Amino acid sequence: QVQLVESGGGLVQAGGSLRLSCAAAASGRAFSRYGMGWFRQPPGKEREFVAAISRSGSNTYYADSVKARFTISRDNAKNTIYLQMNSLKLEDTAVYSCAADVNGLSSYSRSDEYDYWGQGTQVTVSS
Numbered sequence: 001q002v003q004l005v006e007s008g009g010g011l012v013q014a015g016g017s018l019r020l021s022c023a024a025a026a027s028g029r030a031f032s033r034y035g036m037g038w039f040r041q042p043p044g045k046e047r048e049f050v051a052a053i054s055r056s057g058s059n060t061y062y063a064d065s066v067k068a069r070f071t072i073s074r075d076n077a078k079n080t081i082y083l084q085m086n087s088l089k090l091e092d093t094a095v096y097s098c099a100a101d102v103n104g105l106s107s108y109s110r111s112d113e114y115d116y117w118g119q120g121t122q123v124t125v126s127s
Contacts, residue, residue, distance in 0.1 A: 020038070022082075096122075
């Protein structure tokens with residue numbers, strides 16, 4: 001089992017940057033054995049995939065809408081993943097949540113692939 005807590009959200013102007021963190025407290029299974037992902041839910045819309053990272057961090061995956069602007073990374077020694085968000089746009093406004101997958105990210109963009117979720121952190125991009 002793993003508990004996930006996101007932080008780093010806030011209000012930022014368009015074109016700015018934010019870095020989100022997701023700290024994991026894992027029991028019974030090392031954090032490094034979880035594939036991890038970031039999802040977001042814009043206001044009034046469905047949850048959508050943002051980025052994912054493999055257990056070792058050697059493989060990363062991105063939604064087309066954030067590719068080249070966002071970077072996912074992880075530090076297994078700190079049981080934490082990050083989402084560096086640059087060149088933020090108004091449409092990036094959403095609640096961002098991290099998620100853990102016990103099955104190695106076989107379908108990394110599907111929310112039902114993931115087994116554990118954090119509560120989310122709000123990111124608001126203003127003009």
